[in-house]
Amino acid sequence: MGVIKKIGGFCKKHLKLIIILVVIIGVVLFIRHKAQVAAQAMLDAQNEPVTSTVEKMDLKKSVGVTGTLTANETLTVTSTLGGTGVTGVKVSTVNYEVGDYVEKGQTVVEFDGDDYERKLTELNLQNDITNTESSMSIEDMQKSIETTQKKIDEKQKWLDDNKAIYENLKDAFDQYEKYKDSDPSVVERWNRESAAAAGRSEPVSVQGYEAVEDEVETLKEQIRTTQNKIELAQMQQNYAQNYTQVDAKNDLYESMDKTKVAAPISGYILTMNVEEGNNYTQGNTVFTIADTSGFIVEATVNEYDVANIQKDLPATVKFEATGDEEFTGTVSFVSIASESTTSAATASSNYGAASSVSTTGNAASYKLKIKMDGTDDRFRVGMTAKASIVLDSASDVLAVPYDCVQQKDDGSFFVTSIADDGTKKDIPVNKGLESDYYVEISGDGIKEGMTVEAIVSDAPSTDIMDYMTFE
Template sequence: MKKNSFLKKPLFFIPVLFIIGGIIISYFIFSGGSANNFETATAQISNLKEEVSVTGQVKPSEEVSLAFEKSGKVSSVFVSVGDKVYIGETLASLNNADISANLAKAKANLKSEEANFLELKRGARAEDIAIKEAELGEAKQDLINYYDDVPDVVADSYTYADDAIRVKTAGIFSGSLSSGSFSLTYSSCDQQVKSDAESLKLLSEKNLNSWNSEISDLKIKTMPGSEENYEKALSQAENYLSTTKAFLEKTSGTFISGCGLSDTSLSTYRLNTSTARINIISSVKNINALKQSIVSQKLTISKIENELKLKLAGSSKEELASEEAKVEEAEANVKSYEAELQKTIIFSPINATVTKQDAKVGEIISSGVSVISLISESKLEIETKIAEVDIAKIKVGNPAKVTLDAYGNDVIFEAVISKTDPAETVVEGVSTYKTTLQFKDKDDRIRSGMTANIDIETASRENVIAIPERAVISKDGIKIVRIPDKENKDTGFKEVEVKTGVKGSDGKIEITTGLKEGDEVVVYSSK
């Protein structure tokens, strides 16, 4: 029996060895170097957020002690302990009536100086001059109209005086102007009053005759050129009315019951004299009003004439500089009084709750003495420390997501960076910077002292090319990625320089140049 005869034929192994070797060679050739062990990732369009994660502690956002900046007497207190107050709310004030009055005066003066300066700076235009000339013409015509009213007003006053002296008091006196005397028609208990009344009666009669003659002359004289005559007529009419009023008052003094007058006559005389006095007083008011109108209109004309002269003359550089200096001085006065006024008022700088209120109305308070304290309740803040490697990324206004140990990772609160201290604090040999975050919304679950876990969003990018951060390699001062390359029989990839941007919190990094969407990059290689 022949056993294993094929083993005794050495030529049998030669073809077998060639076949096995061919298979091995073909594997390496056609596998493209797959013997190089690496994994890849695809560059994709992504939205990235860069974050700095730190821990901190919740505390009241602000604890404030407030004081007046000026000494004085407390005039008002608007809050009590426990009250909630809001930013800008007035809490207390000192008596500042004098400062307020000075401020109002300063503001009015500033407006006047600004108007004057703008007028000078703008200069005169033909239209402005024409308007001012028209304004002057109207003012002069108004004055003429006032003068035209003088004869009628004086004549009306004469009529009322004549009625008072010769009609309303008829029957009270006997006598005539030609005889040179007048006497009461009844006995008077007061002889001095009787004598005064009779003398004034004679004087009033004489005045009427003189006045009547003057009125006749006044009606003959016409404008222009008679302004002085009209003004003199008004003043003379005022004097005549004054004498008439005195005559009526003395005559009324003789109306005493039981002194020679019957009750019927007494009532009639009183009524007539009272009516006459009312008419005379009304006439005096009309005379005075017209005189005042004339004086005021003259001042108006003078003012307009000066303004017109200024427009026609124009403004020199010196005048402009002088007026500008006046404006600056007026502005400085306003600011000064505003600053003084602010020193007498305590405003709330935050939304808070009043924890102390020691001011009392009427009490004299010295400047700088704390009278009101506040503690913030509407917003709490988080205090944390940022390492120097990250502080350059932090900016005021950066948003943050916050979780509190008390509520776990599922409850997220929103916050924002409000302040970063410029000076460093060294903690265990590492420089850190105290940073403050404000909660965006009030939430009753937040308590002072709670531990906060903070993810601060320092940058964000949308629709950018991103790859895993571990695919980026620093080499010789530049950053590269490795792209699979079948032609490289040694490593199976080639190196490409890239530039990076934001590092996302999901482990990806932005590629600004060097790659396009869809490119494969090596994230791990055994080589």
């Protein structure tokens, strides 16, 4: 009784400590139990294979690209009104605003053209003055020829009338020069003939006759020169009337036409760069217009994928603004040169052969275009597009995840089927089209719905705490 009494007294005195020890022992026993259960669960999980099912499906092998939605055609419209460098052409009317739809040929912007009628009148008067002056110059030269020809006729008549006298004098003079020192009769003849010729009402001498002959030749040369000048003047007049003046009028008419800037295509006005009352400088943008009867996605693809992408491949496109809805399109253009190559060529042409663009360490990118099939009221130029270009596809084929297909040392492939009773069997297969996650398989013994083992790196956890539960 004394011992019991002592124990009772001890317990009463250390009741709190005893309660704490009991709780600790209970927790330890509880954790031990849970650990045993978790260990068994871990062992069971390690022995449980990861499986998948052979399914029939449609497979697609694709390349993803990101781009921007653009219109079928976008044009920047300028004007050459007034000629190079001319400023101060007033904008009189702007007929459309940004967002308006315009048919091809409709006048979008008009410039002030009030003075063109005056310019046309001035040009016609100037042409009349030039043509009249040219005709008068030709007429004066023709009269000059007539006057000169009369002089030639008069002098030629005198030469003809006195030809015999000149020839006699010339012969007498030639004989005189040869025999004047030896033959007195020759001297006498010369004196007689020269005195007779000089005593005529119109004196004749050898020197005078030959001088008139020279004058006739000079006058004839003047006529030939004047005739050449007439021919040249007529050619210039003809050229001016048929070309220069016509071109000047056409330029003026063209400038008059340029006072009205029309839409080159049907579409929507994207930007309007002029305002009524402001001045316009030749060559600046008047407006931009987009043909939205069709749309194109402009994107880039890296050098690792571009070789597999060909024109006319199908594509599916999604836009952030339209959620998960898919739209279809077709690849319409694939660049044969990378963007860096194009940039280098541009830099070289602008700054000389010494210029270059370095792409060291960067994968080259290539431009491509996807022509959308049809349009949608929600499409807007500039939308971000995510496109999937279909390189290959297969319909209604048997497929499994990649991890289900294993490879032997000889390079052949197989899958491991698992029967309902858990027995396993390796079945040879041929691999077909590979998508992002699935691969097409075929072979004897492969059936839809078959369970096959997957060899995955994410095996069941070996951390015991993952299997312990506490309530």
